[in-house]
Structures are given as structure tokens and as C-alpha cells.
Amino acid sequence: DDLAGWLPLALGGFGILVLRRAGRLDSAAAFLGTALVLDWLRITYYGYPLAVVSHHFQNGALWLFALYMLPDPKTTPARRWARFVHAAAVALLAFVLAEWWYWTDTFLWALFFLAPLVPVLNRLAERRAAGASVYVKEDVSMHHVRIAGLLLCGLVLSPSLAHAFCGFYVSGADAKLYNSASQVVLVHDEDHTVLTMVNNYRGEPEEFALVIPVPVILEREMVRVIDPKVIEHLDAYSAPRLVEYHDPDPCLYAEGLPDRAGRLAGGEMRMQSARAVKATTLGVTVEAEYTVGEYDIVILSAEQSDGLETWLRQNDYTIPLGAASVLAPYIRSGMKFFVAKVNLTEHARSGFTSLRPLQFAFTSPRFMLPIRLGMLNADGPQDLLIYFLTRRYRVEVTNYRNPRIPSDKEIPVYVKQEFKRFYTDLFQTATDTENQRAVFTEYAWNMGWCDPCAANPLSVQELESLGVWWLTPDPAAPGFAPGGGLPVFVTRLHARYDGQHFPEDLKFKLTGDDTNFQGRYVLRHAWKGEASCPAGEEYRRQLAQRHRAEARTLASLTGWDLNEIHDRMALKESDREETWSERMKLLFGQ
Numbered sequence: 001d002d003l004a005g006w007l008p009l010a011l012g013g014f015g016i017l018v019l020r021r022a023g024r025l026d027s028a029a030a031f032l033g034t035a036l037v038l039d040w041l042r043i044t045y046y047g048y049p050l051a052v053v054s055h056h057f058q059n060g061a062l063w064l065f066a067l068y069m070l071p072d073p074k075t076t077p078a079r080r081w082a083r084f085v086h087a088a089a090v091a092l093l094a095f096v097l098a099e100w101w102y103w104t105d106t107f108l109w110a111l112f113f114l115a116p117l118v119p120v121l122n123r124l125a126e127r128r129a130a131g132a133s134v135y136v137k138e139d140v141s142m143h144h145v146r147i148a149g150l151l152l153c154g155l156v157l158s159p160s161l162a163h164a165f166c167g168f169y170v171s172g173a174d175a176k177l178y179n180s181a182s183q184v185v186l187v188h189d190e191d192h193t194v195l196t197m198v199n200n201y202r203g204e205p206e207e208f209a210l211v212i213p214v215p216v217i218l219e220r221e222m223v224r225v226i227d228p229k230v231i232e233h234l235d236a237y238s239a240p241r242l243v244e245y246h247d248p249d250p251c252l253y254a255e256g257l258p259d260r261a262g263r264l265a266g267g268e269m270r271m272q273s274a275r276a277v278k279a280t281t282l283g284v285t286v287e288a289e290y291t292v293g294e295y296d297i298v299i300l301s302a303e304q305s306d307g308l309e310t311w312l313r314q315n316d317y318t319i320p321l322g323a324a325s326v327l328a329p330y331i332r333s334g335m336k337f338f339v340a341k342v343n344l345t346e347h348a349r350s351g352f353t354s355l356r357p358l359q360f361a362f363t364s365p366r367f368m369l370p371i372r373l374g375m376l377n378a379d380g381p382q383d384l385l386i387y388f389l390t391r392r393y394r395v396e397v398t399n400y401r402n403p404r405i406p407s408d409k410e411i412p413v414y415v416k417q418e419f420k421r422f423y424t425d426l427f428q429t430a431t432d433t434e435n436q437r438a439v440f441t442e443y444a445w446n447m448g449w450c451d452p453c454a455a456n457p458l459s460v461q462e463l464e465s466l467g468v469w470w471l472t473p474d475p476a477a478p479g480f481a482p483g484g485g486l487p488v489f490v491t492r493l494h495a496r497y498d499g500q501h502f503p504e505d506l507k508f509k510l511t512g513d514d515t516n517f518q519g520r521y522v523l524r525h526a527w528k529g530e531a532s533c534p535a536g537e538e539y540r541r542q543l544a545q546r547h548r549a550e551a552r553t554l555a556s557l558t559g560w561d562l563n564e565i566h567d568r569m570a571l572k573e574s575d576r577e578e579t580w581s582e583r584m585k586l587l588f589g590q
Helices: 002-022 025-046 051-056 060-069 080-099 106-113 117-131 134-156 228-238 273-280 305-314 323-332 344-350 413-433 460-465 534-558 562-568 580-588
Strands: 181-189 192-199 209-214 223-225 241-246 262-264 284-292 295-302 336-342 358-363 382-390 395-397 439-446 489-497 506-510 520-525
Touching: 025 051, 025 060, 025 080, 025 323, 060 106, 080 106, 080 117, 181 228, 192 228, 209 358, 223 284, 228 382, 228 439, 228 460, 228 489, 241 413, 284 305, 295 305, 305 323, 382 506, 395 489, 413 439, 413 489, 413 520, 413 534, 534 562
Parallel strands: 181 382, 241 520
Antiparallel strands: 181 192, 192 358, 209 336, 223 358, 241 262, 284 295, 295 336, 382 489, 395 506, 439 489
16 A cells, blocks of 8 residues: 555656656646646536546546656657647647547547647747747747637637436435435447436335436437346346355375366336426426326426526425536536436336336437436445446446456355355455545456356347347357357446545446456365375365465455454364465565
């Protein structure tokens, strides 16, 4: 941990020293200053919290680019004013690519596209140097900086399109609602997305309502409800799991232990036209009204957040504190608002005791999921499970750390009886290690096969109900898996988030990585029979060492007390003591 804290400071200090020696510190300063101003203007315009700027500038890739890649003396202009213009242009183009076209790795693309600008600036600097004094040249450089600043302000203040699809609960009768855990399924290919939301609502159906920002007016045919059992199946298929192995008789193998081989362990709301009349006086427009399944749905547009908040209150919704300020950026971006409430008559007819997931489709070049609205009525940190279904590759988060959950660890067999507690504490420990700012990958696998499978893969009918539209038996289709496999790649991400550590919405990208990964934890049952042979004696010696390693692993993953783990494993006092070689391995590594 100490090394992780000092490493950024060391890299930054070394980078500054190198830039001072190379005479290119001005390039890095101009780039970072321009990027900071652009980010500040963006959040000021849209009303995002200042913590978003701090989050952006904690990105290690940004600092590596600014201190080591951008200021290369071979690829930067020779004159100082030209370096200012070049660095500012790179920051500006990166900003435009990210905000208008939703590209990722925008700094690298901007540097690539603006490479031809360097010789142009060098030629311009040579011409001006031939007939101008140093004072005039410096004045010209400041003139260019002023022009660049005006261009930056003009571009950043132009409205940009934003798309968002997760919302917050609102309720009537002052009912207290929670959304501490949510599930979202995103079927994504190119710019087309089908999103299914399953929120952990606890309360009476007549008190439920949901507000979700959407980019367009969703027509009736774009919205539907689905059977929650499909998502339960997807969750079971991709969930972290235990794997059991049983040691064979060591005396059957004279050359040592065999390779492992094992198996898997087992009041009714109807939309009234009078509302539309009342809404217009508040700057709120009722764009559409319809019923889907057990939900009455209204699509709203608003001119100001105060008007939308007033409309919701006048229609008997209790708005979470701070709703108006969080709604404001979406209103300024021209978003519509999808408001769903339970139709009690239709809910009774549906035959479902719980509310079914809502699903809708949209087309957008921006691949993201807003989470800020969902924090308004949360009673603490929330868990978010996101399941992505794509043709071939896994999905990752671009604006937060995205590590893999610790996996393939051998742990004591007694954990089988308390796996829920084990994984809860493991995930909390992993989250604390990442300072509560990470989104973990728990599963990434082609659904054509799995090894082992915690549950059967989803059927074609289930995948189609989630919105997968490209299923085909054509062997030439992208991602086709031989042997009847489906061209569907599943990525499961898990985040525990709050407003302090997640100041901005989640942004994603489709990678080119189809490597398989799953969170799995191994239980190895010891041989209980006779082992009266030299190999058996060696096995017993190694078994004690293995049990000590399993206990240490469990303690490090969960933070559990090591002595209590030893007690649960029923280890003898002699078996708990580490050997000299084990201590050396712990001290110096394997």
C-alpha cells in the first residue's frame, strides 16, 4: 500500500525533472491547464459536482500521457508559443472526441490526428522569427493563446447530447423506498442497446414509481416487461461459484499427487388529460401516455428542474431531497423523462407477486449507464450488478478502475456452508483495497460453453426475451462457437458505489478481448482413508502445509481472524505453526 501511494509521486516527480531538462514542461502545463479548464466549464454548464473534475485528474493514464507522451521533443514544436497552441489543441480535440462522438482513448487519437500541426507551427514560427523581435514573438504567442482560449470556450459552451437510462424511485404517501441493490442487463451491438432494469424495490405496489432519463420519446412498442426468471437464470449462470475436488488415495500414485480432476458443487394510477393542461404551466410537457403490463407510463419533457419537481409533487409523488439539482443536467441536455407507476388492476391480472423488470430499446453512440439519480433515495452504499450480452468480446468500464475479482483461490472446505458470508466479506475487502472506487469483473465467458457451468446456458428463447437480436446458426457469423454454441459473450460487472466515491456515471467500451474469466473458489477435500505407504506419509506432511496456506488465503481475502479460521478447520496446534521455509516464502514471495 505504501508503494502504491509513493509510486505516482515518484513518476510525477521524475517526469517533471525530465521535462525541465528537455525544455518541454510548458507543453505538459498547457495541456493539463486546458484540460482542467474544459472539464470545469463542462461541469459548470451541466451542473455536475466538482468532484467529477477531481476524479478525472486522478486518472493515471492522463498523467502518463501529459508527462511522458505528449512532450516528446521530437514530436513537439520548437517555439514555446507553438507548444502552447499544440498542447491546447490536443486537449481540445480530445475533449470534442469524448463529448460529441463518445470515443475512448481520446488523448492518443487527438495526438495522432494533430501530428501534422507540428511542422506547420514550426514553419510559422520560423517565418515570424525572421522579421520579428523577441518581444513581438512573445506577444504573438499570447495572441494565439487568447484565440485558442476563445475557441475552447465557444466549443465547450455548445450543448452536447447526453444519454442516460437509470433513474431514482419516487413514492406517494411518504413511503420510504430503497434501491440498495439493482440489476441491469445491457444487450449491446454497435449503437443499438436493449436495456432491462430490475430494481430491488421493497414496499407496496401502489407506492411504487420510477423516474428514468431517456434520450428520445419512447413509443409504446419500444417498451415491454419480461419474466424475472430469465434474469434470475442469467444471474445464476454468471455468479461466482465454488468448485470441489476430492484427493484420491495417495498410495495409488508412486510419483506423487495426480493432476486435479473435479466437478462442480453442487391507489391505482391512470393518466388523465387534465394533467397535461396543468403540466404546461410548469414548463412540463406530457409527450406520451400508455400502459405496458402492470405499469402506467408517461413520457415527460421539461424546461427546468424546478418545474419537473413541482409537477411530480402535484401528482402526489414524494421527491428525494436534492432531486432538482441532479435532474438539472439531464434537462439541460434535452433529455426526456420516463415515469412508470403500477397499475394495480393490471398487476393483479398479471399473476406475478412482484413487479416484473422493465425493458426498452434505444439507439445511441454513447455507451454508458447513469448512476447518480439512483443515489438520491439510497440508505447507504448500493450494489449494482450489470450483465452485458455482446456478440463476441467482453465489456469494461473506462472511467473507473476495472479489476478482476480475486479468483482461483484454494480455501478451507468448511466455507461451503457459509459461502454467502464468505463472498460478501471478500467483495467488501476487495472494494476497500481499491478505496471504494472500482467496478469488478466477476465473469466473462462465451455462452457457447463453460467449464464448469454453475447453471445451464440460457436458451435461445430466453436470450431473445432479453433483446438479443443477432442469434443465428450461420458458421460465418461473428462469435460463432462450434458444436451448437451461441454467438453471445457474457460480461458480469459488480460495483458497490455511493456519491462520495462515484461522482460521475459509468462509461463503458467493448474491448477486443474474449479471454474467459470467472470468479471461482476451490475446495479440496482431503483423502480420509488409509495411507500406509511412503507416498501417504509425504501426502500427510504436505496436507498440513496446504491447510495452513488455505487458512492464510481465506484470512487475506475476507479479513477474518486467522485463529478463528484454524478453529473452524479443527487444525491441531502443531499443524498451525508455519515452517521456516513457509515463513521465508511469505516474507520474500514464492
